Amino acid sequence: MEPWRMKIASMTLAAHGSGLLVVSGFQGEAERLAALAPAHATVAIEPTARSTWENVERSLPVLLNAPLIAIASDRGHRARAANYLRSMRPDLAARLVEPVYSWRDGWWMDAGGTTYEWVLRVRSAWRSGHR
Secondary structure: HHHHHHHHHHHHHHHHOEEEEEEEEOOOHHHHHHHHOOOOEEEEEOOOOOOHHHHHHHHHHHOOOOOOOOOOOOOHHHHHHHHHHHHOHHHOOOOOOOOOOOOOHHHHHHHHHOOOOOOOHHHHHHHHOOO
């Protein structure tokens, strides 16, 4: 999954000329992503986030001056992260752009991600109905 996400990030950076690549994740995820970054990329590592909410929240300080923001992940995870950004910082969410992405390269990630997002919603609905 990490090489696929970095491919999306790299293609998106190339399409926009350059930019800052922010990688976030706990237990070495951010560091593994940074190691996959193109040699010419400027990378900011956020190594403490344990959830998508924390990925967004803890990346905010380095996103403040970004003219454009793209989220490199499967469609479901991207949508969730974008919604979190909209709730935390609507001004920054206005800078969101679609990543360079081809469904042919990652249909299997979208299928898995969509299933995961569906399970989260069902679990949340079930928990709220059974309290």
